[in-house]
Amino acid sequence: MLGNEAIAAGLVENGCAMATSYPGTPASEILAGIARLKIDTGRPRHVQWAVNEKVAFEIAYAGCMSGLRTAVSMKQVGLNVASDPLMSAAYMGVRGGFVVISADDPGPHSSQTEQDSRLMAMLAKIPVLDPDSPAQARQMAKLSYEISEAYEIPVMLRPTTRVCHARQDLPPAGVPGEEATVGFKKDPSRWAATPKFRLQLHRALEEKLDALSADPRTAPRLLNPDAAGLRAVAASGVAAAHAREIIQDLGLWETLPFYQVLQPFPLHRSFIDEILGKYSEVLVIEETTGVIEMQIADRRRVRGKQDGRVPSVGELHPETVESVIRAFAGLPGYAAQMPTVPGRRPTLCAGCPHRASFYAVKKAAPRGIYTSDIGCYTLGLNLGAVDTVLCMGAAISQAAGFYHAHRHLTTRPDIVATIGDSTFFHAGVPALIDAVAQQVRFVLVILDNRTTAMTGNQPTPATGVGACDEPLSAVDIEGLVAGCGVKFCRTADPYELEPFIALLKEAVSFSREQGPAVVIARHPCLLDRRRVPSDRKPVQVVVTDDCDGCGYCLKHFECPALVQVKGEERVRIDPGICSGCGVCLSICRNHAIVAVDPGN
Amino acid sequence: MTEIEAKRSQIVISGVGGQGVLFVTRILAEAAIRHRRPALTSETHGMAQRGGTVISHLKVGDFASPLIRPGAADGMLVLKEENIAAHQGFLRPGGWMVVNAIEAADAPGVACGQIDADDIARQIGQPKAANVILLGFALAWLDGSNVGLWCSRRDIEDIVASGGDGKRSEDLAAAIDAGYAQGMKS
Numbered sequence: 001m002l003g004n005e006a007i008a009a010g011l012v013e014n015g016c017a018m019a020t021s022y023p024g025t026p027a028s029e030i031l032a033g034i035a036r037l038k039i040d041t042g043r044p045r046h047v048q049w050a051v052n053e054k055v056a057f058e059i060a061y062a063g064c065m066s067g068l069r070t071a072v073s074m075k076q077v078g079l080n081v082a083s084d085p086l087m088s089a090a091y092m093g094v095r096g097g098f099v100v101i102s103a104d105d106p107g108p109h110s111s112q113t114e115q116d117s118r119l120m121a122m123l124a125k126i127p128v129l130d131p132d133s134p135a136q137a138r139q140m141a142k143l144s145y146e147i148s149e150a151y152e153i154p155v156m157l158r159p160t161t162r163v164c165h166a167r168q169d170l171p172p173a174g175v176p177g178e179e180a181t182v183g184f185k186k187d188p189s190r191w192a193a194t195p196k197f198r199l200q201l202h203r204a205l206e207e208k209l210d211a212l213s214a215d216p217r218t219a220p221r222l223l224n225p226d227a228a229g230l231r232a233v234a235a236s237g238v239a240a241a242h243a244r245e246i247i248q249d250l251g252l253w254e255t256l257p258f259y260q261v262l263q264p265f266p267l268h269r270s271f272i273d274e275i276l277g278k279y280s281e282v283l284v285i286e287e288t289t290g291v292i293e294m295q296i297a298d299r300r301r302v303r304g305k306q307d308g309r310v311p312s313v314g315e316l317h318p319e320t321v322e323s324v325i326r327a328f329a330g331l332p333g334y335a336a337q338m339p340t341v342p343g344r345r346p347t348l349c350a351g352c353p354h355r356a357s358f359y360a361v362k363k364a365a366p367r368g369i370y371t372s373d374i375g376c377y378t379l380g381l382n383l384g385a386v387d388t389v390l391c392m393g394a395a396i397s398q399a400a401g402f403y404h405a406h407r408h409l410t411t412r413p414d415i416v417a418t419i420g421d422s423t424f425f426h427a428g429v430p431a432l433i434d435a436v437a438q439q440v441r442f443v444l445v446i447l448d449n450r451t452t453a454m455t456g457n458q459p460t461p462a463t464g465v466g467a468c469d470e471p472l473s474a475v476d477i478e479g480l481v482a483g484c485g486v487k488f489c490r491t492a493d494p495y496e497l498e499p500f501i502a503l504l505k506e507a508v509s510f511s512r513e514q515g516p517a518v519v520i521a522r523h524p525c526l527l528d529r530r531r532v533p534s535d536r537k538p539v540q541v542v543v544t545d546d547c548d549g550c551g552y553c554l555k556h557f558e559c560p561a562l563v564q565v566k567g568e569e570r571v572r573i574d575p576g577i578c579s580g581c582g583v584c585l586s587i588c589r590n591h592a593i594v595a596v597d598p599g600n
Numbered sequence: 601m602t603e604i605e606a607k608r609s610q611i612v613i614s615g616v617g618g619q620g621v622l623f624v625t626r627i628l629a630e631a632a633i634r635h636r637r638p639a640l641t642s643e644t645h646g647m648a649q650r651g652g653t654v655i656s657h658l659k660v661g662d663f664a665s666p667l668i669r670p671g672a673a674d675g676m677l678v679l680k681e682e683n684i685a686a687h688q689g690f691l692r693p694g695g696w697m698v699v700n701a702i703e704a705a706d707a708p709g710v711a712c713g714q715i716d717a718d719d720i721a722r723q724i725g726q727p728k729a730a731n732v733i734l735l736g737f738a739l740a741w742l743d744g745s746n747v748g749l750w751c752s753r754r755d756i757e758d759i760v761a762s763g764g765d766g767k768r769s770e771d772l773a774a775a776i777d778a779g780y781a782q783g784m785k786s
């Protein structure tokens with residue numbers, strides 16, 4: 001069972017009645033797992049992908065205000081989007097149990113930042129649990145509900161990539177837990193508190209934290225109580241799993257007391273007293289920021305990130321943990337390290353419609369500024385068609401910013417923003433409204449592949465189906481764009497490359513004179529299982545002798561099915577990868593890529 | 601507990617996104633679980649799955665950490681030859697490596713098996729099946745050696761057969777067989 005599926009099981013087994021999410025690696029499989037359980041058992045009663053993390057949070061929060069156990073899951077940068085309701089929900093508290101799952105990505109493997117969600121829990125003043133494995137994540141889902149209800153407080157569960165995407169042999173999900181009876185009880189002094197009441201709520205929150213830092217259920221555990229020694233190690237999350245295995249492998253289990261911290265914030269007071277009282281030195285190992293460490297006020301005996309013994313940047317690989325523990329325990333030698341060899345860079349799939357769109361963008365606005373956004377299409381970087389990637393929705397607001405910054409120039413650069421359909425819904429719409437009002441002269445290309453592709457093809461509001469494949473209403477992107485006040489909005493299939501380039505050129509000239517122009521590049525993602533089968537036949541392409549090996553198609557189109565074998569001049573098509581989209585037929589300047597008639 | 605049950609095994613599966621590294625990892629983990637041995641894996645998801653370097657760690661036996669340390673892996677299945685430079689460091693001295701490549705890899709100090717799984721995949725009309733062909737090859741190649749995997753070809757075939765619709769399982773079984781046959785020859 002995948003870590004994320006274990007979390008899903010833990011939530012549903014313990015009576016989760018509503019679960020919401022916005023997809024993001026490494027959190028995406030949590031809601032997908034819950035949806036699968038709902039398809040099998042009919043529960044939880046409500047499972048949904050929301051338009052963004054803030055909306056997801058608020059929906060699940062209203063559920064717990066109504067007495068239900070609910071959960072919202074997201075990746076760490078998604079929590080930034082949901083931070084507004086998080087801060088306030090901490091004050092108002094909960095009635096039914098409420099778990100906020102924020103999955104961190106030390107490394108980072110698939111994120112813009114390595115931020116530590118536990119700091120967000122500190123900021124909001126809510127407890128956070130830090131699982132070391134899928135099994136523990138599942139147990140902590142239960143524990144989260146228990147303490148959430150005992151203290152009427154949202155609880156954060158903070159797995160990291162290595163927990164989310166670890167797979168462990170675990171018993172399959174049990175029967176869904178009993179769901180609580182629903183009933184919202186009005187209490188405006190709490191649920192709509194004015195600043196005066198907020199002060200009281202803040203005071204109450206501090207009292208809850210105080211009690212939480214003494215609750216035995218979440219207290220740190222000494223895993224080798226027989227170990228005798230004057231130095232101890234404390235760790236949390238997957239770093240604790242690495243440390244446990246390494247301490248055993250190095251033969252230190254009898255001599256190096258090892259604590260696992262389950263709740264990094266608020267850190268248990270008695271634990272701080274114990275480690276400072278019993279040991280001459282305590283090494284703290286955690287990812288990514290020194291959250292446990294910073295709560296131990298007396299620094300003289302603490303070793304960790306602040307004194308540089310444990311790295312503060314990047315993932316703590318087990319070999320790093322081994323080196324740190326060896327040095328701390330005075331063992332000779334170093335852990336073997338991996339060489340740093342650059343890996344292969346990711347690329348858009350063969351036949352991905354975005355590749356055609358990016359090629360067209362470069363043709364229509366060759367010296368433009370290209371702002372882009374978060375999704376598979378970030379890989380437009382490889383094609384030189386992506387200059388900026390900041391955060392969800394920023395393609396549009398940054399385009400506006402570049403316009404305002406350059407607009408006094410006599411020759412302004414053209415500005416083309418690319419954004420995926422899901423990202424457009426998530427955070428692009430308010431920025432587009434702003435751009436219309438401010439008369440920003442730019443072209444927005446909405447890469448509408450009908451799905452949230454990067455994270456595993458979750459539906460978007462335009463898909464018209466829900467998390468469990470149930471039919472829902474589909475939001476019309478053209479109508480939405482027109483509703484924002486955009487005067488130029490046209491839709492086309494980027495596979496029809498020549499007309500698509502012509503359309504983009506038209507949009508660019510419109511934008512120079514009149515304001516925002518929107519082109520919706522519509523073609524389904526090739527990996528989407530919901531994709532409506534097209535009547536378009538795959539084209540069998542070959543490279544003829546006219547190929548002079550100039551490499552233009554490799555450099556400017558970069559389809560992974562176009563390969564140049566060492567020692568050969570001519571480019572080849574890899575039939576195992578080629579999707580038969582036929583777009584490359586229009587790319588080669590020597591017309592060396594041709595379609596073969598399937599008849600012969 | 602027999603010796604083989606008590607033994608801990610650590611295997612790295614290396615490739616690029618789209619080759620089906622996760623699929624092979626899951627089958628092998630499932631096989632371990634069927635032998636009542638604890639299995640812990642770490643997978644690559646997200647952006648790297650779009651054709652970037654992908655690696656799975658698979659640990660069978662009593663482990664806490666999902667990741668394999670450098671110099672600790674017993675063996676490595678390599679679906680993309682170019683990854684050897686980046687990932688060979690995981691192998692312990694005397695470890696083994698089974699590589700999908702046109703020619704035998706040059707890896708001193710390592711028992712190295714080689715199969716052109718992409719070519720066989722094309723021959724059997726399943727261009728995307730190099731992953732299970734390599735697995736079939738490894739099962740045969742390692743069979744009888746003292747570093748063998750924790751499972752037999754039968755185990756793998758049972759898992760594949762129970763895994764879904766008829767046509768797909770048949771294709772997979774044929775691909776595993778093709779790799780296995782090649783492994784018996786070498």
Ligand code: SF4
Pocket residue numbers: 543546547548549550551552553554570571587588589590591592593
């Ligand atoms: S296929 Fe065309 S563009 Fe590519 S290398 Fe050959 S001639 Fe150049």
Ligand code: SF4
Pocket residue numbers: 350351539541559560561562573577578579580581582583584585
């Ligand atoms: S037809 Fe051309 S562009 Fe399309 S996938 Fe095949 S090689 Fe790539």
